[in-house]
Structure formats: C-alpha cells, structure tokens
Amino acid sequence: MNRSNNINLNEVEYFLHSRKKGIIDIGILFHENNDYKAEARSFIEKHYAFDIGDVLFKTTFTNEVVFRNNPEDALSYFISGDIPEDSGFAIKPWQDIEASEVNFLVEDSFCAVMGVLNLKSLNSENQTKIAFTFILVKDENRIKIKIHHSSEIKQ
DSSP states (O other), X not given: OOBOSOOOHHHHHHHXXXXXXXXXXXXXXXXXXXXXXXXXXHHHHHHBGGGGSOOEEEOSXXXXXXXXXXXXXXXXXXXXXXXXXXXXXXXXXXXXEEEEEEEEEEOSSOEEEEEEEEEEETTSSOEEEEEEEEEEEEETTEEEEEEEEEEEEOO
C-alpha cells in the first residue's frame, strides 16, 4: 500500500460527493431493472479499501449482523444479499443525500471526516438522518474508506 499524507479537503469533498452519487445511482439502476449489482460492486471497489487491507464497516440499519468487514457482506448491506436482515440500503431508493455538520481532521496518513447525512426517500417526503464517521486513506491517488461507522439519528 502506497499511502500518501497529502490528502486535502477538496479531495475529501469530491469523495463524499462521489459516494453520495454512487448510492443514488445504484437505486436508480435497481428501479429501472438495470444491472445495479455490477454498479454496487464497482461502488464498493471505488469507495472502500478492501483491496488494500482490512476495513471496519459498522452499518446503519442492522441489528443481528452489525459489522460488514468484507466486500461480500458490504454488498449484501447495500443491495440485499446473503444476510437475511439486509433490505438494501442503496436500493431504497434515495432521491437526495445531503451532508451537513461535516468536520475534518487531516493527519499524516489518514483523514477523519464526520457529519450528518440527510437522506430523502424517492417516493415519499420522509427524511432519514444518519451520523457518520469515516476514516479515509489514500492509496495510489485514490481516497477510500478504511473505517466506516454510521448510526441513525432518531427524530
């Protein structure tokens, strides 16, 4: 792994936008009966550091299997799969995802980012709020999630 300590905030903001767009795109493909599974696999490869080492992933809407620390379990969480409680976070679908209260901490070889995601469902006015923390690393000029922790904020 070739980690670089030159993560900058513009790259992190671009990464957060890319992740938001990826989740929305998976849901659109699912509801249009297109290949959402390939898109979800690509999304995980692009945004999570499974290819360069261990990843710790505490998902938002789980009770029985709390952690998804491998690509297959992460895929199940995003599009529903082998884990029975998974309904597919990315295929709900979401119309919009906006980040607020975002805070950054840039250190030598990583960046911590935390904030609130405000998710608007596609077919209702319901909004979901999620507190998130990501530890991001940079490998070969790509920022990826090494640690992901998220929890729903009850309104």
